[in-house]
Amino acid sequence: MAEFDWTEKYEAVIGVEVHAELATRSKMFCSCAVVDATTAEPNIAVCPVCAGMPGVLPVVNQAAVELGVRLALALECEILPSSIFARKNYFYPDLPKGYQISQYEQPLARNGRLTILTSQGEKTVRIRRVHLEEDTGKLTHVTKDGENYSLIDLNRAGVPLLEIVTEPDLHSAEDVRAYAMALRNLLRYCEVNSGDMQKGVMRIEPNVSVRKRGSQQLGTRTEIKNLNSFRALERSVAYEIERQVKLLQAGQEVIQETRGWDEAQGKTVSQRSKEEAHDYRYFPEPDLPPLVIDPAWLEEIRLHLPELPVNRWRRFQSQYGLSAYDAEVLTNERIVADYFEQAVSQAPHLSPKTIANWICGEVFGLMNQAGTEFDPYLLPVDSLVELLSVLEEGAINQPTAKAILAELFGSDKRARQLIQEKGLQQVSDVNQIRQMVAQVLQENPEQVQTYLNGKETLQQWFFGQVMRLAAGKANPKVVQQVLQEHLDHLKTSAKR
Numbered sequence: 341m342a343e344f345d346w347t348e349k350y351e352a353v354i355g356v357e358v359h360a361e362l363a364t365r366s367k368m369f370c371s372c373a374v375v376d377a378t379t380a381e382p383n384i385a386v387c388p389v390c391a392g393m394p395g396v397l398p399v400v401n402q403a404a405v406e407l408g409v410r411l412a413l414a415l416e417c418e419i420l421p422s423s424i425f426a427r428k429n430y431f432y433p434d435l436p437k438g439y440q441i442s443q444y445e446q447p448l449a450r451n452g453r454l455t456i457l458t459s460q461g462e463k464t465v466r467i468r469r470v471h472l473e474e475d476t477g478k479l480t481h482v483t484k485d486g487e488n489y490s491l492i493d494l495n496r497a498g499v500p501l502l503e504i505v506t507e508p509d510l511h512s513a514e515d516v517r518a519y520a521m522a523l524r525n526l527l528r529y530c531e532v533n534s535g536d537m538q539k540g541v542m543r544i545e546p547n548v549s550v551r552k553r554g555s556q557q558l559g560t561r562t563e564i565k566n567l568n569s570f571r572a573l574e575r576s577v578a579y580e581i582e583r584q585v586k587l588l589q590a591g592q593e594v595i596q597e598t599r600g601w602d603e604a605q606g607k608t609v610s611q612r613s614k615e616e617a618h619d620y621r622y623f624p625e626p627d628l629p630p631l632v633i634d635p636a637w638l639e640e641i642r643l644h645l646p647e648l649p650v651n652r653w654r655r656f657q658s659q660y661g662l663s664a665y666d667a668e669v670l671t672n673e674r675i676v677a678d679y680f681e682q683a684v685s686q687a688p689h690l691s692p693k694t695i696a697n698w699i700c701g702e703v704f705g706l707m708n709q710a711g712t713e714f715d716p717y718l719l720p721v722d723s724l725v726e727l728l729s730v731l732e733e734g735a736i737n738q739p740t741a742k743a744i745l746a747e748l749f750g751s752d753k754r755a756r757q758l759i760q761e762k763g764l765q766q767v768s769d770v771n772q773i774r775q776m777v778a779q780v781l782q783e784n785p786e787q788v789q790t791y792l793n794g795k796e797t798l799q800q801w802f803f804g805q806v807m808r809l810a811a812g813k814a815n816p817k818v819v820q821q822v823l824q825e826h827l828d829h830l831k832t833s834a835k836r
Contacts, residue, residue: 346585351553354516354546354577355468355508357563358523359501361475361541362407363533368474368500369398369441375495377478378539382493390474390498392437397627400425404472404500407532408448409633409641411502412470414530414648417452422632423471425625433490434477436497444622447471448631454526455650456518457668465519466507472631475499502532508547508558513578517570520544521672525649529674537568544573550584550594559584560594564601564608576601580608652677660684660692669700676714682721690728698728702742706749718750727755735759739812773806773814773822780805781826791827792834799827 364374370389389396412419424446427439452467477497479490504523510516524542528535535542544567549559564580567573584594599608647655649671656667656677671677676699683695703724707714727748731741736759744758780802781788791798806819 346550346582347553349553350550350585350588351555352511352581353508353549353551353558354510354512355561356506356510356516356519357545357547358504358520359475359543359545360411360504360523360527361533362404362500362502363531363541364401364403364407364500366401366403367498368401368404368472370498372498374499376539377493377496377499380495382491383495386494386497390436391494392435392497398441398625400628400631401500405448405631405633406641407500407530408470408472408502409638410530410645411504411527411532412449412452413638413642413645414526415449415452415454415467415470415504417449417467417470419449419633419638420446421635422446422630423448424630425472425628426622427625428473428620428622430620432476434479434492434497436477436494440474440476441625441628442473442503443471446630454519454522456515456522457650457653457664458514458518463509463515463518465509468505468507470502470504473501473503475501508549510546513574513581516546516577517574520570520573522649525672525674529646529649537570540568543568546573546577546580548577548580548584550581550588552588559588560596562594562596562608563598565598565611567601572601572603575606576608579606583608646674649674656680660696662693662696666693666696666700670696673714675716679714679716679721683725686721687725687729690725690732694728694732695724698724698745702745706746710750719745719748723748723754730755730759734815737813737816770818770822773810773818774826776806776809776814777802777819777822777826780809781830788830792830799823802827 362368366373367385367390370387372385372387372390375385389398409419423443425441426444428442428444429439431438447469449470450468452470454465454467456463456465475496475498477492477494479492481488481490506519510519524535524537527533527542533541545563545565546567547561547563549561551557551559562580562584564576567576580599587594595610595613597613598611600611601607602609652671653664653667656662656671657664660667662670669676670680680692680695680699683699684690684692687695703719704714706719710718712718724745727741727745730736731738736744740759744755747753747758748755784802784805787798787801791802802823803816803819806823807814807816810819
């Protein structure tokens with residue numbers, strides 16, 4: 341769908357539901373192991389409880405509750421002293437019991453908020469509710485010998501989930517992406533899950549509606565199901581807003597429905613009519629008592645919360661003098677923020693900005709080339725600090741430092757050791773550099789004459805030739821200074 345400007349006449353109103361898998365070793369209501377659903381053999385982690393056999397009794401996983409409380413506190417939610425599990429009835433092939441154990445009227449937590457960073461500045465998204473539930477199984481659709489059928493894998497059935505539901509506070513695809521990224525960062529900071537969207541541990545479902553700008557009445561919403569990448573999220577929301585605007589412009593109605601995202605076609609497609617809460621016939625789960633949170637336990641969890649991403653983002657700017665952008669890049673991942681602060685604490689003689697530049701530039705680049713997420717073991721903090729200290733001392737120059745960094749990556753060598761072994765010490769001796777500058781100018785008389793005739797951009801070419809002659813080891817500042825002196829002298833002589 342071609343892009344067009346709908347913002348003058350219409351306003352998008354969007355709420356988001358996110359299902360986050362909780363990083364527990366066992367399932368929500370039984371002792372079956374949580375296995376990687378993308379790699380494990382089908383149906384190896386199944387028991388009568390998660391398979392929905394008659395007469396079995398669920399037991400709540402305390403670790404799942406703790407992780408749920410941890411995230412709810414990080415979202416500044418009100419934790420309900422008592423919450424109720426309910427049966428949410430719907431009959432899908434991947435739901436063995438015919439109902440899902442979830443929470444409805446009395447969730448684990450409610451009335452929270454999350455600050456997000458957008459191109460328009462900071463925004464606050466209200467969190468309506470946070471509740472615990474169990475995941476469903478997984479269907480694989482097969483066509484063989486002209487027959488269509490489905491295979492079911494129950495490894496995922498019963499895996500603990502946390503559902504986080506916002507108020508309709510978002511108004512663009514950019515807003516939705518920023519919210520999802522901020523929530524993912526929070527999940528990882530709080531170690532609630534890995535944030536690995538390719539493995540389905542975080543699934544995003546935006547509810548999109550459009551109304552005429554200035555209207556207070558909400559438009560008919562559609563829900564886009566099970567998005568597991570930020571790219572798909574942003575593209576699908578942008579498409580759905582535009583689709584609804586075009587329907588309204590043509591005088592047609594938007595149908596309340598559930599839609600899927602077709603990545604190949606780049607559009608949303610209808611899946612089924614959208615259910616309301618009464619369609620699920622919620623009623624309290626008779627086999628589970630109310631979930632009562634002990635106040636002392638709640639405070640213990642609160643005390644062990646990490647510094648949250650947005651607070652760390654603000655502190656990095658005020659404490660280290662970083663730009664908002666640099667602070668955001670460094671605090672997006674807790675492991676990167678920790679790495680940066682360790683480097684700063686080990687090297688008070690270095691500028692935090694210098695350390696930030698090397699981490700965000702060269703270190704990130706090496707990690708990307710290696711095809712890995714940020715891994716401090718590939719480049720220990722003390723190795724980076726030693727290299728930057730040597731650079732600060734003037735013992736090597738910037739290009740040499742970058743070359744050494746690449747050799748340090750993934751090895752147990754140290755910067756000073758490599759410099760000594762390879763003879764990479766920077767040449768700063770003025771007399772030695774004068775000789776090299778003189779040699780370059782003497783060997784290139786045509787370029788010197790062209791320079792004297794007014795093409796002063798050749799100065800940078802001369803600089804490159806000197807650095808080449810010095811095998812990249814000359815001190816660039818000294819080279820520039822000496823070269824300038826020689827060229828100024830040639831200009832003066834030419835005028836005589």
